[in-house]
Amino acid sequence: MATAFPPRSRGGALRRLVDGFDRFRDQHFEHDHELYDTLLDGQRPEVMVIACSDSRTDPAIICGAEPGELFVVRNVAALVPTYEPDHRPRGTSAAIEFGVVALGVRHVIVLGHSFCAGVRCLLEHDHGGRRFDFVSDWVGIASEVRDEMDGLVTEAERPVIARRAEQAAVLASLRHLHTYPFVAERVADGRLSLHGWYFHFGWGLLQAAEGPDGPFRQVDRGMPPAPAMGRAVAEPPA
Template sequence: MTAIESLIEGYRAFRTGTYRQNEERYRALAAKTQKPKALIIACCDSRADPAMVFSADPGELFVVRNVANLVPPYEPDTHYHGTSAAIEFGVTGLDIADVIVMGHARCGGIEALYQSGLGNPPKGDFVAGWMSLVQDVADDLRKTHAHLDKDAMLRQMEQRAVLRSLEMLRTFPFIREREADGRLRLHGWFYGIGSGVLSVYDPAQVRFVDVADKA
């Protein structure tokens, strides 16, 4: 079975199963404006699907996905800004109160960033430029954590990239204003693909804390 055939079969199973069992709910969702509970900026990695990780139903999450879950700085110019446009719509258009940057283990974008530091930049026209958003993060870690092995360094880069994206969110005026007056909350989360463990950044402890440990 080809990939396309598999997807069509999956759709048919959805149509006759989940959709049919919840048809009234789906029709109700389509009849009104979406009101998602949270905006999640996640990686486009096929193994880290927020809806699956959080057992979310349709309409609950407004998800923005890109390579390495990065947030670019606020740059209202004539260039194309897909991630920024989605953030703007989610916050100012849908009035979402919780914005989450969700990083994950074994991120291909971070791996490309790591390899670039070894003189092996990624092929193609776009990945290297996009990952330059956190180039200084990688450079700083190589200086301050030179003792770490590859896996430990990658984990540091993955989690520091989440924190950098939180910093970049605060360059958006509508984010700063809403966070300052309490209408908006920012969160940094990290998901272990292999372990299944979710960690949340705790500013008081200046580290990511496993959700299981907080229960």
């Protein structure tokens, strides 16, 4: 077992994180007591984001969200497994259930991104020649994306096909969300809307799926994207 050292006794990355917490406390926690007093009573986010674990694509940073605004689920490649009520531990499915059923979020966003290593593993069955014990099986959740792209990838086409596959993985996760009865029910009666977003951090662009099959269009400033599946209303129907 690794020895735990007090963060301030070590330099580099951990020290920067502790210094970052000091700035957060000074700039936000110390000056916004009303917000944090409200959060003591519990969380009431309207939006769930299913995002990739990639360190470059933190949804709270991308969206400029305040504490309590987003219920975030992160995993490799921002994938949603299909509904499997088999009484086995399923972290992503549990988080979706908690966000939709317990918290009553009004929107679920699947947020994919460019240069996704998880999608690369999906397409190539490995990453840089290495097959993982867990990652390879996990990304197989979106095997339909690999089947769709099979035979299309040449060296010249690779950047374009990779982007198409990343966006197709978002659409596959939206379809998988519909296999959850508590999701499909709420989408059908207007309490929940599903969105597919794609962040290209090489270009600094945010795109949204216009429908369950795409296409993805750039989100205009000040214009919230329409849901790719279903809609949300101001109040749940009686």
